[in-house]
Amino acid sequence: MPVERTYIMLKPDCIKRKLIGRVIKRIESKGYNISNIKMMNLDEKILTEHYAHLVDKPFFPSIVEYMTSGPVVGMIVEGENAVKGMRILMGATKFEEATAGTIRGDFATSTSENIIHGSDSSENGEIEIKRFFGENA
Ligand code: CDP
Ligand code: MG
Numbered sequence: 377m378p379v380e381r382t383y384i385m386l387k388p389d390c391i392k393r394k395l396i397g398r399v400i401k402r403i404e405s406k407g408y409n410i411s412n413i414k415m416m417n418l419d420e421k422i423l424t425e426h427y428a429h430l431v432d433k434p435f436f437p438s439i440v441e442y443m444t445s446g447p448v449v450g451m452i453v454e455g456e457n458a459v460k461g462m463r464i465l466m467g468a469t470k471f472e473e474a475t476a477g478t479i480r481g482d483f484a485t486s487t488s489e490n491i492i493h494g495s496d497s498s499e500n501g502e503i504e505i506k507r508f509f510g511e512n513a
Contacts, residue, residue, distance in 0.1 A: 383504035
C-alpha cells in the first residue's frame with residue numbers, strides 16, 4: 377500500500393463551531409500523520425483555482441461567500457491510501473447521503489456548509505498541497 381499525501385482543509389463552519397479539535401482527533405485516531413498545518417484566509421482568486429470544476433455552477437458565488445466568511449485550516453495529511461481513506465472518513469458530499477459516523481454525517485449542516493475538504497485523487501492532492509503550501513511542500 378503506498379504512503380500518500382492528501383490536502384485536507386477545515387472549512388469556516390468547522391472553525392466557527394469550534395470543531396477543529398474533534399475533527400483532527402478523528403484524523404489522528406485513524407492513524408494518519410499531519411505533516412503540516414496552518415490557518416489562513418482565502419480569496420476569490422485561489423478559490424476559483426481550487427474549485428475550477430464548479431465555476432460554472434449557479435452556486436459558485438455562494439461557495440466563495442462561504443469559504444471567505446472566516447479562516448480555514450489547511451493540512452497535509454499522510455498515510456497509506458490517505459486520499460481514499462480520508463474521503464471515507466469525511467463522508468459523502470451530498471448532505472443527505474453522508475452517513476452517521478463520518479465527519480460530514482455527524483457535523484455537516486448542508487451540502488454546502490460541510491466542515492471539511494479532502495482531495496479526490498493523489499494527483500489532485502499534490503496539486504492542492506502545492507497550491508496552499510507552496511511549490512516546495
Ligand atoms: O467537497 P467534495 O469534493 O466532496 O465535493 P465537490 O463536488 O468537489 O464540491 C466542492 C464543494 O462545493 C462541496 O464540498 C460543497 O461545499 C460545495 N457544493 C455545494 O455547495 N453544492 C453542491 N451541489 C455541490 C458542492
Ligand atoms: Mg472535490
